[in-house]
Amino acid sequence: MKECRLLLLAISMVWGGCCFFLGTNPVMAAETLETVEQVEMEENTYAVSDTAYLNLDWLAGAGNEDAATILKLIGNRTIAVDSSLPDFKRISNMNQTLRRINYDALNLYCLAHGYTEIMELGCGYSPRGIYMCERGKNYTGCDFASVIRDMRKLTSYLTPQEKAFLHYKMAGVTSGTEMQQASQEIKAPVCMVAEGLWMFLGNEEKKKALSNIKMILDAKGGCFITTDFSFKEYGWNVAEALYPGHGEAIMDETMELYDVVSRDDTGSKIFKSPQEAEKFIKSCNLQVQRVPLIFGNYEMDPNNCLSDEQEHQLLNVLAEHYLWVITSDSKKPQM
Incomplete structure (x- = not known):
């Protein structure tokens, strides 16, 4: 896909050079460049949508009924997943487990800390909106248009009372204007x-995103939570709990799979360590606290698929400080 982009760009450069040399109307060259940009934008849109679909499929595979509902809503889709990878079955099992724990951990944090306003960035096809509105929480999901158009169909599955709590906004996390507009109707404080x-996200995109998050936290109060900054060690730990001795191979192939689906080099964009991530976040005038994934009791094996040892090791993972609670200097979270 990257080779295709370079080829298209090379063609446009040659064409533009020919136009200049021959004295042809430069508008033609401009139109060619616009075509190239349109192709790249469409590729990025499909990549976002396909990655969101993959994560949804994993969550549904873990037994999440709301995720299965959304799968039916948006229909079957063919994405570039290489099921011939040596560890594909283990990759799938690990990521299903990881997605289920992660989804639950974020939801439980919101509820445990009394938040009634939830704003999800890059929401994809997450069923979190269903989960929250069924519990009387206001949910605002933000993503690109291709995803949001699909998710707005979700209201057909909800009661009139639940519909009042569910909102989807076309907003990219790096756009200050879009983020501000998406948060206008959100009451304080927000999780x-x-x-x-x-x-x-590359580093410059991360800076823009964190700046926009700070803008909203300064206005509303609350916090931003994610486990993304612990993804490598978190994923490895889950993989090792399920398949001892194979954690590194499973994570390497998971990243390879994400690269294929997203048409991107995700490994180059992930922080090398939690310390590097924390330093970066603090440089954006935000505060960081790392807390355990889940406090208290948690049903680790609702589908009775785990051995006793696997369940024991996964319960140990819950105690790890993989959940990042990020706040603004000027506003502290509601505790």
Whole structure:
């Protein structure tokens, strides 16, 4: 896909050079460049949508009924997943488990800390909106238009009372204007959430996103929570709990799979360590606190698929400080 982009760009450069040399109307060259940009934008849109679909499929595979409902809503889709990878079955099992724990951890944090306003960044096809509105919480999901158009169909599954709590906004996390507009109707304080977003952002995009998060937290109060900054160690730990001795291989192939689906080099965009991530976040005038994934009791094996040892090791993972609670200097979270 990257080779295709370079080829298209090379063609446009040659064409533009020919236009200049021959004295042809430069508008033609401009139109060619616009075509290239349109192709790249469409590729990015499909990549976002396909990655969101993959995460939804994993969550549904873990037994999440709301995720299964959304799968039916948006229909079957063919995405570039190489099921011939040596560890594909283990990759799938690990990521299903990881997505279920992660989804639950973020939801439980919001509820445990009394938040009634939830704003999800890069929401994808997450069923979190259903979960929250069924519990009387206001939910605002933000993403690109291709995803939001699909998710707005979700209201057909809800009661009139639940519909009042569910909102979807076309807003990219790096756009200050879009983020501000998406948050206008949100009451204070807000718990902002992101799941599987940060591996797709370069450092400059991360700075813009964190600046926009700070803007909203300064205005509303509350916090931003994610496990994305612990993804490598978190994923490895889950993989090791399920398949001892294979954690590194499973994580390497998970990242390879994400690269294929997202048409991106995600490994180059992930922070090398939690310390690097924390330093970066603090440089954006935000505060960081890392807390355990889940406090208290948690049903680790609702589908009776785990051995006793696997369940024991996964319960140990819950105690790890993989959940990042990020706040603004000027506003503290509601505790």
